[in-house]
Amino acid sequence: MIKEKRKERVYAQIKIGKVGVALLVRKMAIDALRLANTAFAVDMFKKLCEKDKTANIVFAPLCTSTSLALAYKATKGDTATQMAKALHLEDVKDVLFGFQTVTSDISRLSSFFSLKMVKRLYVEKSLNPTTEFINATKRPFPSELELVDFKEKTEETRQQINKSVSELTDGKMENILNEGSINDQTKILLVNTAYFVTNWMKKFPEAQIKECPFKINKTETKPVQMMNLEATFCLGYVKELKTAILELPCLNKHMSMLILLPKEIEDDTTGLEQLERALTPETLVQWTNPSVMANTKVNVFLPKFKVEGDYDLKPVLESLGMTNIFNENVADFSEMSETKGVVLSQIIHRVSLEVNEEGAELSEVPGYRILQHKDEFKADHPFIFLFRHNKTRNIILSGRFCSP
Template sequence: MTHLSLQFLALLVSCLLCGVFAQQTCQIGQHLVDTPRTIRSDLYRGQQNFTLALLQAINKATPNENVFFSPYSTYHALLLAYFGARGQTEAELTKALSLEWAKNKNHVLKGYNLERGTRMSRSKNSPLQFASADRIYFDKDEVQTECVKEVFHQELVSLDFQNKTEECRIEINNWISNVTKNEIQDMLKTGEVDAQTKLVLANAAYFKGQWSNKFDPKDTKKDIFYTSERKHSFVDMMHKRGTYNLALDENLGAYVLEMPYVTSNDNEKESEISMVIILPPFHNLDGVLAKLTPDSLDDALKEGMAREVDVSLPKFAFEQNLELVPILRGLGIDSLFEEDCDLGDFFTTKLRFGDAKHVAKINVDEEGSTAAAATVLFSFRSARPLEPTKFECNHPFLFLIYDYNSKAILFTGIYRDPMTQK
């Protein structure tokens, strides 16, 4: 099986007729500011901050479970909400998404457009594929602001939620399925979109790749995975001896291994995306998470040195469902779900978000890994030291699918218990 990773994030909002915003000057799409060359890295520095905060929040909410989600897609959907937000709603999203570096929304928009152009420029014939698309689905009766029409015309899709609810649900699901190469189908179930739905903000992402150093299935054998001192189970453990960047990071107190994917048909080209595995001593996963920041991650990756390593990695596949509203509230995003939600840069009618869920799944095998994730917001209703040449993932570890070009974390998760795989 090839490495395949997919993600979808959608925000659904029903219309709450609580009045109309006073006409204000549009904050986006006019008088674009001159921006530094670092703007894209600034944007994804914010994404790293958001990723690690979200990872810690999810780990706290599900302390004994495997974890997997796509911060990249989550960030993009919330970024769309940020572009439409005003007042307290904008302030909360600015802080949670780490956008304080920006002079204004146009500054962020410039970075968004630069990143979008990079996504679309990758060759379709490349063995490594990553694509991401955004959509703003809105009810045809909603009055849009002029700036949203000008700035987000590529993302805007008008639907008749009131009279053709089921057709709208199917159209959104078909878009998700198309972007994710049919890996996520029927994302929105019957009844999850109704005649009161007025707005859907969505991001769908797809990633496919192969290990640069594939595991040989003949070397896969049953081995022990230690969930705790008293709990262990047998897993299909893959084995590979190869040259990888490996670091023993004293700050994190963990080993950090980079497993690259094939980037292009040109074998000389340096890999753009890798799976980064952070393996702490037994019982210290939470300690490592507490120390993990964008700076500490950068430092750990810089410390990695190419060396011959015996890698042992379990084959694994699991699915996770998350209720996101309490998690996002824990990150300071409250107004988005309250009556005072202000999305006045998008629509004149006052709208707010309701419930939120995130569905994610991943599969890792000898060829690579397969992952899928989805988020929807509904508006209605081992303790011993490792030998230097051995990297044995036989106890809980953290993993990231990491894009070096933008320093963006596309997917991340924690594998801690084979028995909770679904």
């Protein structure tokens, strides 16, 4: 009897050990994917900045990496190698599991926020994707893959996609595909859209919103509606770049806005070029690490603003080394289809972000006015921002604000 009980205990310990190892392996896979997605987000940001040094930018890196990860699982050979390198997936052991977990967690955000994200890979149905491919990608990418008829019903398909995207974004993203944007030769179309309106953990008081000058450069300003709030926030500082980093939590702390703000405009640019040069996946992780930021009483000035981005990402991805997927002579999508000459025909990426004062009422009593020994964070000149999902630490939206 005693021997049996000992055996049961040993088996139980072995079982617990196996579960622990499995959980550790899964955590390592998710951490590796987070680092990969962060690196890809920084790469995209820097490429978009290169195109225009002074433009406002907003994009949804997680939408793109998710859709491209699905396309990556359809590829083989050099095409797959290029995609893995550009997406930084070489060290991610289980790409499908990682994206399945992240997609599941982030899909829950829509119940708390005005956040709508569309990540779709529209595939011409005559390519006859294999049953094995469809089944293998169904769980990690439950709504990302859709078979359509570009070949025989081009216009009808265009209208169908427009209607679908409009419905998925509550009518915020209309006519994602212009007339003539697809044709009967379209093979694979990638569509990313994201729409987000902020909802803060702490509401910015309406009475504190005032028109203020926003410095575009050393000599020019534009008027902006400036919000103001005094409260305790997480604040960091990059001494060598004279840049403050503020974390503004959104409702229930599911997401945070991280703002990278140089102290002043010290050159003849927007004041961001030095910071953009120094920004790498490694420095971003280092600068925003909770261990180097501290809870501080801060007097925050942040403009109300709305920015929109509409990009053809093909040249961006090509400049990151992802060239094969666009070239029918070398593209290899044989993991999905036996048809030759399959390429990613087009990538549509449209994002809208609205930053306003809305949020939960302040719980501090008697109010925001009496906080002492506070730092000031005054975003009255260009800054870089990102919205991070705090559970998975993936970047959902990123960009820069240079001009009202």
